[in-house]
Amino acid sequence: MRIANDRQHGSPLTPRPMFAPGHFIREAALDPSPDGRVSIETARRPRGAARVAESARRDPARRDARERAANPVRAVVVTGASSGIGRACTLRLSEAGFLVFAAVRNPRDFEELGREGSERVVPIRLDVTDPETITAAVRTVGERAGAAGLAGLVNNAGIAITGPLEFLPLDDIRRQFEVNVFGQIAVIQAFLPLLRADHGRIINVGSVGARFALPFAGPLNASKAAFELVSDSLRLELRQWGVPVVLVSPAAIRTSAGSKLVRDSESTLQRLSAAGRSLYAAPYRGFVQALHGLEAHGAGPEVMASTVLRAMTARVPRRRYPVGPRSRLLPFLFDTLPAGLADRLRLKIFHVPSRAASAAE
Numbered sequence: 001m002r003i004a005n006d007r008q009h010g011s012p013l014t015p016r017p018m019f020a021p022g023h024f025i026r027e028a029a030l031d032p033s034p035d036g037r038v039s040i041e042t043a044r045r046p047r048g049a050a051r052v053a054e055s056a057r058r059d060p061a062r063r064d065a066r067e068r069a070a071n072p073v074r075a076v077v078v079t080g081a082s083s084g085i086g087r088a089c090t091l092r093l094s095e096a097g098f099l100v101f102a103a104v105r106n107p108r109d110f111e112e113l114g115r116e117g118s119e120r121v122v123p124i125r126l127d128v129t130d131p132e133t134i135t136a137a138v139r140t141v142g143e144r145a146g147a148a149g150l151a152g153l154v155n156n157a158g159i160a161i162t163g164p165l166e167f168l169p170l171d172d173i174r175r176q177f178e179v180n181v182f183g184q185i186a187v188i189q190a191f192l193p194l195l196r197a198d199h200g201r202i203i204n205v206g207s208v209g210a211r212f213a214l215p216f217a218g219p220l221n222a223s224k225a226a227f228e229l230v231s232d233s234l235r236l237e238l239r240q241w242g243v244p245v246v247l248v249s250p251a252a253i254r255t256s257a258g259s260k261l262v263r264d265s266e267s268t269l270q271r272l273s274a275a276g277r278s279l280y281a282a283p284y285r286g287f288v289q290a291l292h293g294l295e296a297h298g299a300g301p302e303v304m305a306s307t308v309l310r311a312m313t314a315r316v317p318r319r320r321y322p323v324g325p326r327s328r329l330l331p332f333l334f335d336t337l338p339a340g341l342a343d344r345l346r347l348k349i350f351h352v353p354s355r356a357a358s359a360a361e
C-alpha cells in the first residue's frame with residue numbers, strides 16, 4: 001500500500017495518519033487502484049456497488065462499515081468547550097480533521113461559536129447537570145453522525161469549589177459533585193450508544209489533584225478522585241465492546257480557571273459566617289494566591305489539546321496521560337515521602353500556616 005507516496009504528493013485526499021486505526025484505510029486496503037496507489041476516492045467507489053448494497057442491506061454491521069467508509073470524517077463531542085482546555089481541544093481536534101461537536105453551557109458562547117462559522121465545529125448546548133440539554137445534544141449529534149456513531153467523547157467540563165471544609169455550605173460541596181462527577185456520568189450514559197457504534201473513545205479529564213489533597217481544595221480534590229475511580233470502573237466495564245476509556249490528568253494548566261478561582265473565593269468568603277471568615281480568611285486567601293500563581297506559570301492549554309489528540313488517535317491509547325509541569329513527579333512525591341514531611345511541604349507551598357496566627361481577618 002503506498003499511502004506514503006500520496007502524502008508526499010500532498011493529495012487532499014490523502015488519509016492522515018490519525019485515521020490509521022480507523023475505517024477508510026482498511027476499506028482502501030481492500031480496494032487498491034490498478035497502479036497500487038490508494039486514495040479515499042478509491043475507497044468510496046467500490047466495484048460491484050449493487051452487490052455490495054444488497055449485502056449491506058441484509059447485514060447491518062456491513063452497512064455500518066460502508067457508511068463509515070462513505071463518511072470518513074469522524075465525530076467527537078467536547079464538553080466545556082467555551083474556554084480553556086475545552087476550547088483548545090475543540091480547535092486541535094477540528095484542525096486534525098475531526099468533526100467536533102463543541103458543547104457549551106451558555107447561550108452566548110453557543111452563538112459566538114456559531115458566528116465563527118468553522119465547518120468542522122458544530123456548537124451544541126449542553127449543561128452536564130441538565131438532563132434536557134443532554135437529551136437534546138445526543139439527538140443533534142445522533143442526527144448528524146448517523147449510524148457511523150461517535151469516535152470520541154471528551155469529558156472536560158468542570159468547576160472548582162474550594163474553601164474551608166469546616167464552614168463550606170453542603171450545597172456548594174454537592175454542586176461540586178453534581179458537575180464533576182454525576183454530570184459526567186450522565187453525559188457518558190447518554191452518549192454511550194453512539195460511542196459503541198464506532199468503538200469510540202471516552203476521554204475523561206481528571207486532575208493531578210485526585211492523587212493528593214490540598215488544604216482548602218477538599219471538594220475539588222474529592223470530586224476528581226471520585227471521577228478517576230468512576231473512569232477506572234468504566235474502562236473495565238466497556239473493554240468488552242472495544243470502547244477505550246482514557247484518563248487525562250492535568251497539573252497546572254494556564255486557563256481562565258485561575259481567575260475564576262480568585263473571583264469565586266471572594267464570594268465564598270463573603271458567604272461564610274463571621275466566625276468562619278475570622279478563622280480562615282487569611283490562610284484561605286494565601287492558598288488561593290499560591291494556586292493561582294502555580295496555574296499562571298503552568299503549561300498552555302494547547303499542551304492538553306495535543307495529549308487529547310494523541311489519546312484519540314493512538315492505535316492503542318494509554319489508560320492514563322499525565323499532562324503539565326510536575327504532573328508525574330507530584331503524585332510520586334506525595335506517595336513516597338513520609339506523611340509528616342508531605343504535609344509540611346503542602347502547607348508551605350500553599351502558604352497555609354501550621355499554627356493558627358491571630359484570629360483577626
Ligand SMILES: NC(=O)c1ccc[n+]([C@@H]2O[C@H](COP(=O)([O-])OP(=O)(O)OC[C@H]3O[C@@H](n4cnc5c(N)ncnc54)[C@H](OP(=O)(O)O)[C@@H]3O)[C@@H](O)[C@H]2O)c1
Binds near residue numbers: 081127206209
Ligand atoms: N487548568 C488546570 O490547571 C486544571 C488542572 C486540573 C484539572 N483541570 C480540569 O480541566 C477541565 C477544564 O478546565 P479549564 O482549566 O479549562 O477551566 P475553564 O476554562 O474554567 O473551563 C471549564 C469549562 O467547563 C464548563 N462548565 C462548567 N460547568 C458546566 C456545566 N454544568 N455544564 C457544562 N459545562 C460546564 C465551563 O463553561 P462556562 O464557561 O459556561 O462556565 C467551561 O467551558 C476541568 O475539568 C478542570 O477540573 C484543569
